[in-house]
Amino acid sequence: MLKEKFNQYSFVLDRTARRVKQFAQSAFVENGIDLTVDQWSVIKTLYEHEDLTHKDLADLCGKDQPTMTRIIDLLIKKGSVQRVEHPTDRRSLHIQLTEVGKDQAKNLAPLVKEFRMQAWENLTDEDFEHFSRILNTIYNNLDKKKI
Amino acid sequence: MLKEKFNQYSFVLDRTARRVKQFAQSAFVENGIDLTVDQWSVIKTLYEHEDLTHKDLADLCGKDQPTMTRIIDLLIKKGSVQRVEHPTDRRSLHIQLTEVGKDQAKNLAPLVKEFRMQAWENLTDEDFEHFSRILNTIYNNLDKKKI
DNA sequence: TACTAATAGTTGTTATGCTAAAAGAAAAAT
DNA sequence: ATTTTTCTTTTAGCATAACAACTATTAGTA
Numbered sequence: 169m170l171k172e173k174f175n176q177y178s179f180v181l182d183r184t185a186r187r188v189k190q191f192a193q194s195a196f197v198e199n200g201i202d203l204t205v206d207q208w209s210v211i212k213t214l215y216e217h218e219d220l221t222h223k224d225l226a227d228l229c230g231k232d233q234p235t236m237t238r239i240i241d242l243l244i245k246k247g248s249v250q251r252v253e254h255p256t257d258r259r260s261l262h263i264q265l266t267e268v269g270k271d272q273a274k275n276l277a278p279l280v281k282e283f284r285m286q287a288w289e290n291l292t293d294e295d296f297e298h299f300s301r302i303l304n305t306i307y308n309n310l311d312k313k314k315i
Numbered sequence: 316m317l318k319e320k321f322n323q324y325s326f327v328l329d330r331t332a333r334r335v336k337q338f339a340q341s342a343f344v345e346n347g348i349d350l351t352v353d354q355w356s357v358i359k360t361l362y363e364h365e366d367l368t369h370k371d372l373a374d375l376c377g378k379d380q381p382t383m384t385r386i387i388d389l390l391i392k393k394g395s396v397q398r399v400e401h402p403t404d405r406r407s408l409h410i411q412l413t414e415v416g417k418d419q420a421k422n423l424a425p426l427v428k429e430f431r432m433q434a435w436e437n438l439t440d441e442d443f444e445h446f447s448r449i450l451n452t453i454y455n456n457l458d459k460k461k462i
Numbered sequence: 463t464a465c466t467a468a469t470a471g472t473t474g475t476t477a478t479g480c481t482a483a484a485a486g487a488a489a490a491a492t
Numbered sequence: 493a494t495t496t497t498t499c500t501t502t503t504a505g506c507a508t509a510a511c512a513a514c515t516a517t518t519a520g521t522a
Binding site for chain 2: 178180181182183184187192209230284288290299305306309
Binding site: 380 | 469470471472473474479480
């Protein structure tokens with residue numbers, strides 16, 4: 169493989185990831201949605217799973233725990249979620265959607281799905297397969313355990 | 316296209332970009348390199364181009380101007396770069412590598428290239444073409460001007 | 463020439479990412 | 493049963509990302 173050619177991949181990856189996020193955030197603002205993209209992903213995840221702890225949530229959302237703590241703090245301020253005692257483990261907390269949060273999840277999901285799709289214009293199902301395969305291979309190649 | 320299937324792409328994109336950066340940062344630390352990945356990309360870009368302004372640098376590195384200002388502030392503290400007056404435009408500043416910065420650029424480039432390549436194990440040249448094409452298409456699909 | 467608009471850079475604010483380290487609690491080991 | 497280790501969450505500190513507002517300067521235009 170030619171090292172020169174491949175050396176720039178992180179630039180492409182980085183700027184695309186940032187634009188995807190930025191685009192979604194703009195769409196949120198335009199639609200009057202008072203959430204960040206990351207806050208939304210937490211609400212969505214909570215809507216799809218029951219009784220998650222901070223740690224579960226962090227794993228499912230691909231965030232680290234300190235970040236998750238802060239996102240949840242913000243979501244509590246906005247009234248979308250609440251912390252509840254874990255029934256058997258006093259170290260843990262369950263995070264639950266409030267009624268507000270459930271409404272958000274229900275109402276916003278189709279909208280978000282809609283503008284997310286704009287990224288895939290001019291691309292095929294096959295491209296999506298390549299995309300997923302290649303990015304996941306990179307992700308696994310750089311697994312921390314292997315360092 | 317099935318919306319459900321595509322809805323998760325930003326998750327995959329995001330976590331891969333973060334891991335790539337994290338991996339590089341770990342390698343920097345392990346090799347005793349006192350730079351962040353983003354600081355390194357500025358040094359590298361300055362080494363490859365002469366007489367860049369803040370704005371030029373920001374564009375080439377794919378960062379916005381406030382972020383670039385802050386990265387340069389840090390690099391000045393570390394002694395790698397310096398700000399110089401623009402010959403004809405008093406609004407602008409040229410950023411130059413110091414001797415320290417040039418040494419860093421020269422010495423670190425091969426090392427960085429080396430561990431960057433670890434991402435591409437089990438992937439082919441063709442995969443790299445797919446990767447670049449798909450990510451750049453997404454990037455352009457979400458162009459701000461089109462919103 | 464004088465006025466207005468555009469540009470380059472900086473600063474402030476909020477959110478996130480990462481690391482390290484703390485406190486409290488549970489699990490494992492002796 | 494006590495000690496040690498591990499786990500869950502939080503806090504703190506630094507760097508980056510996005511956006512808005514501001515200053516100084518230049519360019520465009522009447």
